[in-house]
Amino acid sequence: MPIRLDERLTRIASLVDYGTVADIGCDHGKLGYYLIGTDRARAVIATDISEGSLKKARELARDNGVSDIMMTRQGDGLSPVADREADTVVIAGLGGDVISEILSGAAAEGKRFYHFVLSPNTHPEKVRRELIRQKYRIVYDDAVECGGKRYTVIKADEGEQILDELRILFGAFYDESESFERIAAQELEYKRSIISFHYDAELEKRIVLLETALNNVLKRRNA
Ligand SMILES: C[S@@+](CC[C@H](N)C(=O)[O-])C[C@H]1O[C@@H](n2cnc3c(N)ncnc32)[C@H](O)[C@@H]1O
Numbered sequence: 001m002p003i004r005l006d007e008r009l010t011r012i013a014s015l016v017d018y019g020t021v022a023d024i025g026c027d028h029g030k031l032g033y034y035l036i037g038t039d040r041a042r043a044v045i046a047t048d049i050s051e052g053s054l055k056k057a058r059e060l061a062r063d064n065g066v067s068d069i070m071m072t073r074q075g076d077g078l079s080p081v082a083d084r085e086a087d088t089v090v091i092a093g094l095g096g097d098v099i100s101e102i103l104s105g106a107a108a109e110g111k112r113f114y115h116f117v118l119s120p121n122t123h124p125e126k127v128r129r130e131l132i133r134q135k136y137r138i139v140y141d142d143a144v145e146c147g148g149k150r151y152t153v154i155k156a157d158e159g160e161q162i163l164d165e166l167r168i169l170f171g172a173f174y175d176e177s178e179s180f181e182r183i184a185a186q187e188l189e190y191k192r193s194i195i196s197f198h199y200d201a202e203l204e205k206r207i208v209l210l211e212t213a214l215n216n217v218l219k220r221r222n223a
Pocket of ligand 1: 024025026027028047048049050053075076077078091092093094098102
């Protein structure tokens with residue numbers, strides 16, 4: 001059965017290159033099934049902390065005759081996946097807090113992987129910080145709009161990288177991103193309107209960061 005993914009999962013799938021893919025928090029399992037069906041993955045380890053969620057992925061694999069190459073495993077984070085067992089680890093649709101905890105938990109167990117494709121629903125800065133701390137370098141970092149919402153998608157490979165605070169906060173390549181300028185300008189306008197009648201030190205800090213980032217976009221464009 002062919003399967004269509006939404007824009008968010010399609011972008012995530014496009015960043016997977018080859019080999020064995022671990023899809024952590026797979027839920028419905030559609031990403032893994034699509035990766036196998038489109039030859040982007042040789043095998044998939046689909047995991048979920050919830051047996052109820054995993055059941056959907058297991059049934060999808062079974063009903064389509066791919067259970068031998070789409071394995072399902074229950075467990076928290078990367079605990080069901082061994083060191084280097086997957087070439088690429090995908091973690092999508094979870095909060096940035098949870099994703100960074102999963103990354104640090106795996107590192108504490110001495111597990112490493114060649115590539116990560118991560119799409120945090122919240123706090124992408126926590127994910128970037130954790131990747132850099134663990135000596136992965138971000139090679140792709142952009143937003144995808146899907147169903148009226150904006151999702152961050154990050155790909156990281158092994159290697160070292162230094163990111164300044166603006167790149168940690170707004171994206172490793174924020175000054176090259178087509179959507180960043182528009183979104184940041186909207187946020188800046190909104191935050192300026194709030195601070196004009198209610199002063200808040202944290203808000204002012206955020207306004208300064210947004211202004212600096214937008215200035216950097218202009219500088220890069222005019223260079
Ligand atoms: C919103 S769904 C995302 C499904 C899919 N990855 C996607 O992006 O469409 C989140 C899934 O992550 C699972 N989950 C939450 N915390 C987890 C953890 N610590 N380890 C593994 N799975 C987790 C949930 O049970 C749920 O099925």
